[in-house]
Amino acid sequence: MILVGNGPTITRDPENPFFENGAVLIKDKLIARVGPDAELRREFPDARYIDAKGGLIMPGFINAHMHYYSAFSRGFGGKGGAVSQNFEDVLANLWWRLDKALMLEDTYYSAMVCMIDCIKNGCTTVIDHHASPKAVLGSLGKIAEAARQTGIRTCLAYEVSDRDGDAIMREGIKENIDAIKMATADKTGLLAGMFGLHASMTLSNETLAACAEAMAGIDAGYHVHVAEGPGDEVDSEKRYGKCIVERFHDFGLTGDKSIFVHCIHINDAEKDILKSTGTAVVHNPESNMGNAVGCSPVLDMYKRGILLGLGTDGFVSDMLQAFKMANALQKHHNQHPSVAWAEIPAMLFDNNPVIARRYFPTPTGMLRKNCAADVIISDYQPPTELSDKNINGHLLFGTTGRSVVTTIAGGRVLMEDRRLTELDGDGIVAKARECSRKVWERF
Numbered sequence: 001m002i003l004v005g006n007g008p009t010i011t012r013d014p015e016n017p018f019f020e021n022g023a024v025l026i027k028d029k030l031i032a033r034v035g036p037d038a039e040l041r042r043e044f045p046d047a048r049y050i051d052a053k054g055g056l057i058m059p060g061f062i063n064a065h066m067h068y069y070s071a072f073s074r075g076f077g078g079k080g081g082a083v084s085q086n087f088e089d090v091l092a093n094l095w096w097r098l099d100k101a102l103m104l105e106d107t108y109y110s111a112m113v114c115m116i117d118c119i120k121n122g123c124t125t126v127i128d129h130h131a132s133p134k135a136v137l138g139s140l141g142k143i144a145e146a147a148r149q150t151g152i153r154t155c156l157a158y159e160v161s162d163r164d165g166d167a168i169m170r171e172g173i174k175e176n177i178d179a180i181k182m183a184t185a186d187k188t189g190l191l192a193g194m195f196g197l198h199a200s201m202t203l204s205n206e207t208l209a210a211c212a213e214a215m216a217g218i219d220a221g222y223h224v225h226v227a228e229g230p231g232d233e234v235d236s237e238k239r240y241g242k243c244i245v246e247r248f249h250d251f252g253l254t255g256d257k258s259i260f261v262h263c264i265h266i267n268d269a270e271k272d273i274l275k276s277t278g279t280a281v282v283h284n285p286e287s288n289m290g291n292a293v294g295c296s297p298v299l300d301m302y303k304r305g306i307l308l309g310l311g312t313d314g315f316v317s318d319m320l321q322a323f324k325m326a327n328a329l330q331k332h333h334n335q336h337p338s339v340a341w342a343e344i345p346a347m348l349f350d351n352n353p354v355i356a357r358r359y360f361p362t363p364t365g366m367l368r369k370n371c372a373a374d375v376i377i378s379d380y381q382p383p384t385e386l387s388d389k390n391i392n393g394h395l396l397f398g399t400t401g402r403s404v405v406t407t408i409a410g411g412r413v414l415m416e417d418r419r420l421t422e423l424d425g426d427g428i429v430a431k432a433r434e435c436s437r438k439v440w441e442r443f
Contacts, residue, residue, distance in 0.1 A: 002026040003044055004375050004408070005037040007052030008382075010391050011367035012059055012349055018388035022057060026373040029189060029411040034367050050406060050416065052377045059365050060124030060374030060409060061319035061401075062352035065223075065261050065282040065311025068111040068128050068143060072436040073098055076443075087229035087293050095131075096163065101442035102132035107139045109432040111146040116425050117317035118152050120418075121401030122376035124409040125356050125364050126152060127259065127282075127311070129196050129223055131159040136171040140179035140193075147190050150423065151412045153372075155359045156183060157196030157223040162207050169207055172196075173214045180220045189372075189410060192359035194259070197224035200244040201235040208251040221257025221358070224248070226281075227265040229293045245270035254279045257358055261311070263301070264294045271304055280307045280355050283347065285326040287313035295333040298326075302343045309355045310347040318401030323348050327396060345392040377406040 002025075009022025011034055023040040025033040025047065033040060041049070073094065084090045102110070107130070118126060132139045140156045147154040156179045160172035180193035195215055197203055211222075226244050227233045236244045245266055248254060256278035263274070263281045274281060283296050298308055312322050323344060330340035353365030363371045380399045407415040414422060 001032070001044060001047040002050060002408070002411070002413070003040055003047040004050045004057055004377065004406075005040060005052060007055045007057045007377065008386055009034065009057040009367065010388065012353075013366050013368040016368075018391075024057060024367050024375050026375065026408065026411050029373055030362070031367060031369055031371050031373050031375075033369060050377075050413070052406075053379075054381065055405065056378040056380050057367075058122075058376055058378065059367050059371075060376050060407065061122050061348070062125040062356050062365050063118070063123050063311055063317065063319055064127050064280075064309035064352050064355050065259065065284055065313055066114070066126045066128045066317070067130070067314030068114045068126075069099060069102060069107060069130055069132060070314030071110040071113040071432070072102075072106065072439050076440060086231070087291050088231055090291055097443055098439070099131040100134050100164070101439045103135045104132075104138055104142050106435045106439055107132050107135065108142040108146055109428065109435045111143045112150065112428050113432045114317055115146055115150040115152040116420070116423065116428065119150065119407045119414045119420065120404065121318045121320070122378070122404035122407050123317055123319055123401070124153060124374040124376070124407065125360070127155040127194075127223070127356070127359070129157050129159055129261075131161075131198070133161075133164040133168045136168060136175050138175075140175055141182065144179070144182065144186075144191055148188060151190070151409045151414050153190050153360060153364070153409065155192040155194055157194040159196045159198045160207065160211060161198035161202040162204055163198070163202045170210070173211060177214055177218070180218060189360070189362060194220050194223040194257070194359065197222055197253075199225040199228065199232055200247060201232045205240070208248075208253070212251050212253075219257070221255055221259065222253045223259045224253065224261065226260040226263050228262040228288075229291070230265045233265045243267060243270050245273050249273050249277065256280075259309075259355070261313070262288065262293075262296060264288065264296045271301060271306060274301075274306050275304050278307065280309055280358075282309040282311045282355075283326060284311045284313035284315070285322060285329045286315040289325070289329060290315065295329055298347070299330060299334070299339060299343055302346070307351055307354065308343070308347045309352045310344070319348060320395060320399055320401045320403075324396060349392070373408060373411040375408045376404050378403040379405045
């Protein structure tokens with residue numbers, strides 16, 4: 001048993017939201033008790049004690065949309081490509097060239113680098129979306145291998161697309177189905193599977209029909225980019241006479257196991273479909289700003305009752321940074337300093353756990369008995385009064401992901417006092433650097 005204590009404890013449990021000086025008892029992979037530090041120390045004197053030293057004790061963060069394969073883009077200045085003028089150029093000049101350069105070893109080490117970043121930023125659950133068209137088969141198995149090694153709970157999906165031809169498209173279908181079956185059979189609790197798709201503009205009706213046929217009888221949703229840039233919606237209307245969400249709905253892609261990412265340029269009728277089908281939408285503020293694709297109408301979608309989550313789209317592994325950026329973006333875009341105080345924290349702290357629960361049977365994102373033993377410690381020392389009523393303001397203005405000093409996931413202590421306990425981080429990064437050089441040469 002492990003007892004994490006001696007710090008303000010933010011549980012995200014509505015029944016017991018805050019302990020001024022709390023502790024969390026971990027037994028195997030689950031939380032066994034949460035309560036006052038003195039009480040639990042007295043009852044469980046033989047438990048291994050991890051001292052928070054007055055720092056914040058919280059649930060691990062959840063990233064609802066990530067691209068592990070993006071790590072090798074860091075520092076890359078381009079190679080003979082034209083200057084990108086719009087989002088379609090960004091895809092063609094960078095991402096669709098980078099993903100073609102990835103081999104299976106690269107997929108593994110890129111994922112390992114991102115998962116180490118997750119550990120260092122207190123993120124313990126990730127819903128990922130992968131692409132490597134020159135090395136499709138086995139790619140999700142490499143990510144699964146990295147998840148088992150690092151302890152980061154990961155939902156797998158491969159990005160099916162028409163852009164690399166029919167054979168590779170069909171390999172993508174097979175890789176998704178194989179990964180869903182692998183995750184279903186996995187006993188570690190670290191893996192789940194979805195069916196990944198790129199976006200409407202690279203998916204023909206024939207491909208969508210093939211995907212739907214492959215998914216017949218399988219209880220897993222779809223993970224797909226929707227109306228990220230304005231061109232995606234225009235393309236759907238021009239080629240198919242339908243908006244994207246309507247088109248996807250007709251092929252059975254909507255539903256309470258599916259994630260539609262971005263949804264920046266959808267209309268009111270599409271929002272109604274999302275709401276009525278229980279389809280989740282994930283907002284990625286940093287990526288949207290970086291790609292200059294527009295500001296997601298999350299405040300309107302929130303009012304409509306659409307389930308909204310928060311992701312990073314491969315930009316970072318720091319969910320507190322995404323939290324800050326989402327808050328600032330909505331205020332800036334709406335030209336109103338009083339908006340987004342409630343909606344953005346709800347996306348990260350309330351809705352991301354709801355989304356994760358659709359794929360992982362053990363509840364995450366909350367410190368409560370029988371929830372996953374995902375516990376993090378931040379070294380933040382509040383200069384003003386702190387409680388469950390104002391914790392989000394403290395996190396917004398006083399912390400970053402790198403304030404996290406200890407990360408426990410599924411009962412495994414992955415980092416303690418900023419030291420990785422199970423991994424050779426320097427060695428992994430050195431090997432990733434070797435791989436990245438070859439990727440850049442192939443780019």
